[in-house]
Amino acid sequence: MELTICWLYGRTMNIYGDRGNVLALAQRCRWRGIEARVIELGVGEPLEPGRCDIFFWGGGQDREQVAAARDLQGPKGEILRREIEEGAPLLAICGGYQLLGHYYRPHQGEPLPGLGVFDAWTEAGSRRMIGNVVVESEEFGELVGFENHSGRTFLGPQARPLGRVRVGWGNNGEDKTEGCRYRNAIGCYLHGPVLPKNPPLADFLIEAALRRRYGEVTLPPLDDTLERLAHASAVSRAHSAR
Numbered sequence: 001m002e003l004t005i006c007w008l009y010g011r012t013m014n015i016y017g018d019r020g021n022v023l024a025l026a027q028r029c030r031w032r033g034i035e036a037r038v039i040e041l042g043v044g045e046p047l048e049p050g051r052c053d054i055f056f057w058g059g060g061q062d063r064e065q066v067a068a069a070r071d072l073q074g075p076k077g078e079i080l081r082r083e084i085e086e087g088a089p090l091l092a093i094c095g096g097y098q099l100l101g102h103y104y105r106p107h108q109g110e111p112l113p114g115l116g117v118f119d120a121w122t123e124a125g126s127r128r129m130i131g132n133v134v135v136e137s138e139e140f141g142e143l144v145g146f147e148n149h150s151g152r153t154f155l156g157p158q159a160r161p162l163g164r165v166r167v168g169w170g171n172n173g174e175d176k177t178e179g180c181r182y183r184n185a186i187g188c189y190l191h192g193p194v195l196p197k198n199p200p201l202a203d204f205l206i207e208a209a210l211r212r213r214y215g216e217v218t219l220p221p222l223d224d225t226l227e228r229l230a231h232a233s234a235v236s237r238a239h240s241a242r
């Protein structure tokens with residue numbers, strides 16, 4: 001079996017360790033004998049329907065978000081939206097997450113239009129929300145990551161949060177939600193990279209991709225001893241830093 005991982009805007013939206021998520025997805029496939037191919041899709045590069053199995057979109061500063069938002073206004077954005085509707089797994093972090101809501105209003109300039117995959121919207125705030133985050137998710141258990149954003153994301157009535165913040169700011173520092181989910185798409189503020197420290201999240205994306213491409217499959221477990229140690233250490237740092 002093989003999977004293609006599409007790294008959206010990898011050359012321009014790739015901060016706070018987000019590249020590590022692509023490496024983690026590819027390696028957790030390869031450790032199981034699944035061939036993993038990574039393609040990076042930048043501004044102006046077309047998205048071919050059905051070519052990709054997992055989408056990853058990292059964080060970026062406002063300037064890079066302007067270019068990405070413009071790039072997705074048209075056929076490319078429509079194709080990505082349709083892939084998600086058809087069950088394609090996607091993970092978007094911070095700046096990528098913000099542009100999958102209805103809009104992101106930065107400090108300067110006009111609001112950037114989002115794809116509206118998530119019933120959510122983001123307004124730039126007056127303070128940067130920085131630090132380790134611990135989130136309780138019904139589906140994935142305890143998640144840990146690192147956040148650094150000024151955008152405050154608010155969820156609409158159709159939106160389902162990824163989880164509840166136990167330590168840190170999360171979506172907006174007010175309502176204790178973190179992230180958003182729609183079908184197999186997940187957006188969140190967890191940089192770090194998030195996947196190596198949270199193997200259930202990585203395996204969810206891989207399993208959803210395999211199911212969509214090959215039908216029901218059982219993903220053999222991996223020895224996640226090191227990942228669990230890294231997770232526990234990050235959780236402990238999060239609690240002691242607050």
Ligand code: GLN
Nearest residue numbers: 059060094095149150151
């Ligand atoms: N520019 C956005 C913000 O500050 C996203 C930053 C990021 O991707 N870490 O909220």
